[in-house]
Amino acid sequence: xxxxxxxxxxxxxxxxxxxxxxxxxxxxxxxxxxxxxxxxxxxxxxxxxxxxxxxxxxxxxxxxxxxxxxxxxxxxxxxxxxxxxxxxxxxxxxxxxxxxxxxxxxxxxxxxxxxxxxxxxxxxxxxxxxxxxxxxxxxxxxxxxxxxxxxxxxxxxxxxxxxxxxxxxxxxxxxxxxxxxxxxxxxxxxxxxxxxxxxxxxxxxxxxxxxxxxxxxxxxxxxxxxxxxxxxxxxxxxxxxxxxxxxxxxxxxxxxxxxxxxxxxxxxxxxxxxxxxxxxxxxxxxxxxxxxxxxxxxxxxxxxxxxxxxxxxxxxxxxxxxxxxxxxxxxxxxxxxxxxxx
Amino acid sequence: xxxxxxxxxxxxxxxxxxxxxxxxxxxxxxxxxxxxxxxxxxxxxxxxxxxxxxxxxxxxxxxxxxxxxxxxxxxxxxxxxxxxxxxxxxxxxxxxxxxxxxxxxxxxxxxxxxxxxxxxxxxxxxxxxxxxxxxxxxxxxxxxxxxxxxxxxxxxxxxxxxxxxxxxxxxxxxxxxxxxxxxxxxxxxxxxxxxxxxxxxxxxxxxxxxxxxxxxxxxxxxxxxxxxxxxxxxxxxxxxxxxxxxxxxxxxxxxxxxxxxxxxxxxxxxxxxxxxxxxxxxxxxxxxxxxxxxxxxxxxxxxxxxxxxxxxxxxxxxxxxxxxxxxxxxxxxxxxxxxxxx
DNA sequence: AAGCTTTAAGTTACCCGTAACGTAAGCATA
DNA sequence: TATGCTTACGTTACGGGTAACTTAAAGCTT
Numbered sequence: 161x162x163x164x165x166x167x168x169x170x171x172x173x174x175x176x177x178x179x180x181x182x183x184x185x186x187x188x189x190x191x192x193x194x195x196x197x198x199x200x201x202x203x204x205x206x207x208x209x210x211x212x213x214x215x216x217x218x219x220x221x222x223x224x225x226x227x228x229x230x231x232x233x234x235x236x237x238x239x240x241x242x243x244x245x246x247x248x249x250x251x252x253x254x255x256x257x258x259x260x261x262x263x264x265x266x267x268x269x270x271x272x273x274x275x276x277x278x279x280x281x282x283x284x285x286x287x288x289x290x291x292x293x294x295x296x297x298x299x300x301x302x303x304x305x306x307x308x309x310x311x312x313x314x315x316x317x318x319x320x321x322x323x324x325x326x327x328x329x330x331x332x333x334x335x336x337x338x339x340x341x342x343x344x345x346x347x348x349x350x351x352x353x354x355x356x357x358x359x360x361x362x363x364x365x366x367x368x369x370x371x372x373x374x375x376x377x378x379x380x381x382x383x384x385x386x387x388x389x390x391x392x393x394x395x396x397x398x399x400x401x402x403x404x405x406x407x408x409x410x411x412x413x414x415x416x417x418x419x420x421x422x423x424x425x426x427x428x429x430x431x432x433x434x435x436x437x438x439x440x441x442x443x444x445x446x447x448x449x450x451x452x453x454x455x456x457x458x459x460x461x462x463x464x465x466x467x468x469x470x471x472x473x474x475x476x477x478x479x480x481x482x483x484x485x486x487x488x489x490x491x492x493x494x495x496x497x498x499x500x501x502x
Numbered sequence: 503x504x505x506x507x508x509x510x511x512x513x514x515x516x517x518x519x520x521x522x523x524x525x526x527x528x529x530x531x532x533x534x535x536x537x538x539x540x541x542x543x544x545x546x547x548x549x550x551x552x553x554x555x556x557x558x559x560x561x562x563x564x565x566x567x568x569x570x571x572x573x574x575x576x577x578x579x580x581x582x583x584x585x586x587x588x589x590x591x592x593x594x595x596x597x598x599x600x601x602x603x604x605x606x607x608x609x610x611x612x613x614x615x616x617x618x619x620x621x622x623x624x625x626x627x628x629x630x631x632x633x634x635x636x637x638x639x640x641x642x643x644x645x646x647x648x649x650x651x652x653x654x655x656x657x658x659x660x661x662x663x664x665x666x667x668x669x670x671x672x673x674x675x676x677x678x679x680x681x682x683x684x685x686x687x688x689x690x691x692x693x694x695x696x697x698x699x700x701x702x703x704x705x706x707x708x709x710x711x712x713x714x715x716x717x718x719x720x721x722x723x724x725x726x727x728x729x730x731x732x733x734x735x736x737x738x739x740x741x742x743x744x745x746x747x748x749x750x751x752x753x754x755x756x757x758x759x760x761x762x763x764x765x766x767x768x769x770x771x772x773x774x775x776x777x778x779x780x781x782x783x784x785x786x787x788x789x790x791x792x793x794x795x796x797x798x799x800x801x802x803x804x805x806x807x808x809x810x811x812x813x814x815x816x817x818x819x820x821x822x823x824x825x826x827x828x829x830x831x832x833x834x835x836x837x838x839x840x841x842x843x844x
Numbered sequence: 845a846a847g848c849t850t851t852a853a854g855t856t857a858c859c860c861g862t863a864a865c866g867t868a869a870g871c872a873t874a
Numbered sequence: 875t876a877t878g879c880t881t882a883c884g885t886t887a888c889g890g891g892t893a894a895c896t897t898a899a900a901g902c903t904t
Contacts, residue, residue, distance in 0.1 A: 566861040
């Protein structure tokens with residue numbers, strides 16, 4: 161019934177060695193190019209390797225030595241959000257160029273999923289982990305501490321990371337947006353986002369945003385946290401809900417650009433003029449934002465670069481190079497044309 | 503210098519067993535809940551497991567038995583393309599729910615990258631592979647054949663797959679689009695896409711498209727294959743190039759929606775009316791397409807479902823269930839409002 | 845030619861679990 | 875009381891590589 165698969169019929173090093181008439185150890189040396197064999201022997205072994213189609217078993221190698229694997233576990237909340245897809249792309253490209261492989265985990269923004277994934281992936285002896293976010297469950301934190309491998313926490317800059325951290329200060333980015341909107345003359349401002357119950361970067365942004373708005377004499381009159389994904393359509397109906405509540409909102413800040421596009425679309429469908437009738441500001445600066453007719457007011461974050469930086473820090477640490485433990489990748493406000501100009 | 507990391511200081515089963523005063527084997531039985539031990543023993547072992555923070559080493563488990571790992575290798579061309587990000591999300595979610603992990607490989611649309619990745623990932627004894635596309639290098643094909651593990655080729659439906667295949671018939675989808683545009687009264691049609699030298703699904707779509715257009719009495723007067731990524735900006739400048747060549751194009755079909763948005767933007771910036779002055783058709787139906795004011799004429803493909811289906815086929819095969827080897831996930835034409843209505 | 849070093853191997857032990865088999869104690873049965 | 879069966883363990887061997895050690899032969903010195 162349950163047929164044994166793979167391995168059994170795979171060619172092993174012993175078989176190559178036997179075919180070449182040498183010991184396993186000699187074949188191993190040849191394959192690693194470690195020296196200690198004659199040219200004749202090398203050629204004989206390599207000939208058999210090609211002939212038999214031998215593929216080394218890295219599981220055994222890791223197992224044998226004290227080396228850790230070439231895997232790096234990478235946890236990402238979700239890929240529906242283009243931003244994280246780009247971060248992942250940056251990570252995987254860079255890791256790949258250093259001979260490392262990405263083991264993916266989509267945590268769906270929950271600590272429980274993340275914890276489960278961490279447990280599983282650690283059992284595979286990864287060389288290191290790259291995690292999105294700085295908030296982990298207590299059990300996860302304990303496992304991470306005990307793992308004794310390099311860990312990079314990305315996205316949300318963490319001045320006291322588990323190990324290393326790269327990202328931006330979300331509070332500051334929210335603060336800057338709040339200050340900008342205030343400087344544009346808005347004082348009654350709304351917010352549309354999603355809630356994931358747990359603390360996260362979006363919440364931190366909102367905190368910074370409110371602080372700046374209130375500090376500037378304005379008010380965040382309405383905060384809407386939908387139980388939904390942070391995508392276009394929730395942005396659309398979230399805007400509808402917010403405006404229906406009649407709180408005199410002049411401008412809306414969204415959790416991200418996708419939601420802001422939804423809001424833009426809602427306003428357009430109701431004949432409202434942007435920014436004359438209402439201001440719209442997103443966050444994240446999606447690639448499409450730069451090509452759509454109306455330039456969305458947003459906050460640019462170098463996503464690809466962020467991913468690459470995370471991978472570089474990981475590689476550096478794995479190679480025992482000195483690595484800064486905390487790296488701020490920065491952000492940049494995109495004034496755009498969807499809020500009125502002061 | 504090169505400090506030994508991980509493993510060495512990780513708690514092993516023997517240590518748990520010793521602490522609990524039983525043999526390794528008994529501890530192993532307890533952890534697998536396989537029976538053959540007393541309650542008292544179980545409690546003692548589990549107490550030590552918690553106390554020492556023992557995490558099993560799956561490498562050793564795989565190694566010990568003849569089982570293969572819980573890894574599934576997944577190769578994807580790139581994540582800048584939202585479409586593939588969604589496919590990957592579908593795959594990883596589904597695999598994860600069955601206790602499998604995704605080992606990612608971004609092939610950047612090249613067979614050489616794919617081949618390198620396949621070689622590496624096979625050395626990790628994956629349970630199976632999910633590959634995007636049906637075209638692989640000869641060496642890759644040989645390795646895949648010899649691997650003796652389930653393989654799902656996705657995206658481009660393949661009636662004679664290496665093992666299993668799920669996707670759509672790109673020729674047909676191009677054909678349908680060609681027929682539709684022809685039926686809208688267009689006869690001088692242009693195409694803007696990218697070339698990756700090798701055969702791929704986009705090329706197949708174009709073939710089907712040309713066939714339908716020519717069969718309907720029209721002509722694909724200008725085909726532009728840029729050496730660039732299939733994203734917004736190349737769509738923008740590709741449109742500029744195409745129109746500058748003055749070939750009297752009435753309508754443009756793009757490799758994907760992102761490029762079509764770029765084209766839409768170019769036309770808008772030049773004061774051209776869509777669809778009065780020129781028709782624009784994309785492919786793929788990006789999520790944003792449904793929320794932008796103007797509904798883009800496109801071809802809808804259920805990306806997430808495609809990914810899930812691929813994962814399901816993989817899981818089915820791994821569980822020795824009967825699995826259809828070829829699954830057509832289908833597509834649907836979105837008439838949209840960016841081409842004129844016949 | 846004896847003694848030493850280098851080269852090109854082979855041998856052994858080990859990594860961490862699990863399969864397969866062995867065994868001692870407890871209990872029921874004839 | 876002898877026999878067989880069950881329960882609850884323990885012991886041994888193994889998987890595919892590699893580190894560390896050993897060995898045999900060849901090359902070099904003096």
